[in-house]
Amino acid sequence: MPGTVAVLRTSPVRIGAQLDESQAYFHRLFWTFSPCIEAFHHCKPLVSIDGxxxxxxxxxxxxxxxxxxxNSNILPVAFALVEGENAESWAFFLSYLREHVTLQPGLLVISDRHNGIKAALEAPNRGWLPPSVYRIFCIxxxxxxxxxxxxxxxxxxxxMNAVYAKTEVEFHYWFDILRSNDPAMCDWANRIEYSLWTQHCDEGRRFGHMTTNISECVNSILKGVRNxxxxxxxxxxxxxxxxxxxxKGREAEAQQGTGQQFSQHLVKCIDKRNLACRFRIQR
Incomplete structure (x- = not known):
């Protein structure tokens, strides 16, 4: 397919102390497709990464x-086959992801707390540091x-009540209860910067995404091909x-054919808010 990006890395074959230049082993592969790259421009400025x-x-x-x-549709935008989850393999994947797919500033990356991801994102001159990119943890x-x-x-x-609190007042309410149960719990939580794990400090970047479930959903879909x-x-x-x-293209064309201006997810949210407003007025 035109526009497909595929980056193959190999490792040399050694016979004793000598390198066999005529052969090479598969080492790593990064790939993404042109429609994925284009579609990402129309998605939330958020990417969930997982292995x-x-x-x-x-x-x-x-x-x-x-x-x-x-419209809450999940879209895989890039893949890589690597030897395992380590700093080098994550750096390989993230460098090409940033170069070919996630070009826009202000991007949010959600992941687990794997040290390999941390090292790759915090490396200088890779384009993954604020304000270009922000990172949060899967709750x-x-x-x-x-x-x-x-x-x-x-x-x-x-x-979890403190994590999902949407205001600072609500967060401190639950955090104080946690402290009254065991101050060591708060000490443990305070070692992690609030912007990485609390909703009230996300500055609206999370779009409600608190976990890497969208990544793990795709992992389950690909389960039948992982061997x-x-x-x-x-x-x-x-x-x-x-x-x-x-x-999804056919679904979008059908929605446009009926004169819908907004996505189904947004229409449902608007209807829900309108219903709540009418209920308050009646009361």
């Missing part, structure tokens, strides 16, 4: 970057780490994306 292990004969890791449009991973240190469902529930050879795996991503674009 999933392949199984079977090929012991590699699949890295994915996922976006979402204004589910933060809560899982918290639960390892502090047992009990109540502790986790109180933390395939490299070429077959790449072809599978192309085929499934082609089906997705055709189906």
């Amino acid at each position: 999933t292990h392949l199984y079977g004969k090929y012991e590699k890791t699949l890295l994915v970057a996922i976006a979402q449009d204004g 589910r991973h933060v809560a899982a780490n918290f639960a390892l240190a502090f047992k009990g469902k109540d502790a986790r529930r109180l933390l 395939l050879p490299v070429c077959s795996l790449v072809k599978a991503t192309y085929g499934r994306l082609a089906e997705l674009f055709v189906r």
